Amino acid sequence: MIALTNIRYVRLGTRDAGVAVKFATQILGLQLADEDGGSIHLRSDDRDHTLVYTPGDPYDHTVGFELANGQALEAAAAELDNAGHAVRRGTAAECEQRRVGAFVTFKEPTGTGIDLVARPWHSGRRYAASRDAGITGFSHVGLYSKAPERDEKFWTETCNARVSDWIGSAPLLRIDPVHHRIALFPARRHGVQHINHQVETIDDVMRAYYFLRDQGIAIRFGPGRHATSGAVFLYFEGPNGMTFEYSTGVRLIEDEATYRPRQLPFTEESFCMWGARPEIPEFQS
Numbered sequence: 001m002i003a004l005t006n007i008r009y010v011r012l013g014t015r016d017a018g019v020a021v022k023f024a025t026q027i028l029g030l031q032l033a034d035e036d037g038g039s040i041h042l043r044s045d046d047r048d049h050t051l052v053y054t055p056g057d058p059y060d061h062t063v064g065f066e067l068a069n070g071q072a073l074e075a076a077a078a079e080l081d082n083a084g085h086a087v088r089r090g091t092a093a094e095c096e097q098r099r100v101g102a103f104v105t106f107k108e109p110t111g112t113g114i115d116l117v118a119r120p121w122h123s124g125r126r127y128a129a130s131r132d133a134g135i136t137g138f139s140h141v142g143l144y145s146k147a148p149e150r151d152e153k154f155w156t157e158t159c160n161a162r163v164s165d166w167i168g169s170a171p172l173l174r175i176d177p178v179h180h181r182i183a184l185f186p187a188r189r190h191g192v193q194h195i196n197h198q199v200e201t202i203d204d205v206m207r208a209y210y211f212l213r214d215q216g217i218a219i220r221f222g223p224g225r226h227a228t229s230g231a232v233f234l235y236f237e238g239p240n241g242m243t244f245e246y247s248t249g250v251r252l253i254e255d256e257a258t259y260r261p262r263q264l265p266f267t268e269e270s271f272c273m274w275g276a277r278p279e280i281p282e283f284q285s
Contacts, residue, residue: 002076002159004175006066007182008120009098010141010195011052011113012242013060020053020239027217028197028244029133033123036097044197045137048099048121051195058240061192062105062113063141065175066120070102073118077104083158090115109154110146111190134204135197139250142193142243144282145170145184155182164253165228168266170282172228179229179251185282193282194235194243201248202232208246212236221283224276227264233272235280243280 014020021040024030030042033049041049054060067073080087090103101119108114129135145151148169155161161173164180172180185193199205209223212234220243221235231247238244253259264270267285271278278284 001157002079002116003068003072004065004116004159004161004181005068006176007138007140008047008064008066008115008117009050009052009138010192011054011062011064011115012192012240013056013058014053014239015055015058016239017053017055023239024051024053025130027212027215028238029129029131029135031128031130039097041099043123043127044135045127046122047138048123050138059189059191060113061190062115063143063192064098064100064103064115064117064120067116067118070118073102073104073116076116079158080104080106107190108143109151110144112143112192133197133208133246134199134201135246136200137198138196139178139198139247140181140183140196142183142185142196142282144187144189144191144193146186146188146190148184148186151184155184162256163261164251164259165262165264167228167264167270170266174253177252177254179231179253187282192242194245194280196245196247198250199246199248205232205234205246205248208236209234218279220280221278222272222276224272224274227270227273228262235278 033041033043038055040053042051044050077087085106087106099121100117103117105115152171164172173182218237229251231250233247235245271283
């Protein structure tokens, strides 16, 4: 079993780097780390970077996960090969560009790019937000899934993810005590469905709501509170139709021995216990 220890980054293609950087810094509130060979690295915490925009297809998405060390990475590559997943090892130049010691890349069953990385870089500088959004760090992704039960099996049997809850057939998966680092939503495509950043307080969520509305950013869902993780949330639209989320107060599951995942129906109330109505197709019943 591949032991994922942390979620590290998301890489998104873009054909307009200027728009992407402006959104990420002036609207989302990330710190511009640097630009390298056309790629734009952005920070949200003490990691070297957590979001990267790369020149290319806006529907080209990759999510990076950390493993314990190089030995774990080699074992993971062998396990993926044996399971029929084509694995490619990163070159020295690609490792430098990703700011990692080593990595392998492959496609998960629906087709989204996944990097497994060893010795990812941290930054020696304190994270300095480009605007005071209250961000405490990049936390999770939603992924599109053409077959949620099949994909759940990959993440929980080939990898070490555990189901925290289901909404209909959509599993919310954890790899550490945080309620979920990965969520799988039924769709007819692959890729990243949304990107979550944690903020410090409910006040930050509400300040963001009014700020984003004043900036003409489309609010896609919320403010609200998730019935699963208990987090207070706000979803909004970024470049190329990508959905971003701020949330705070996510549930921690620390007692693995006694916790049992819950099955919630696929209804709007299962996504928001306050009654907010989503404008996100994957959340609509």
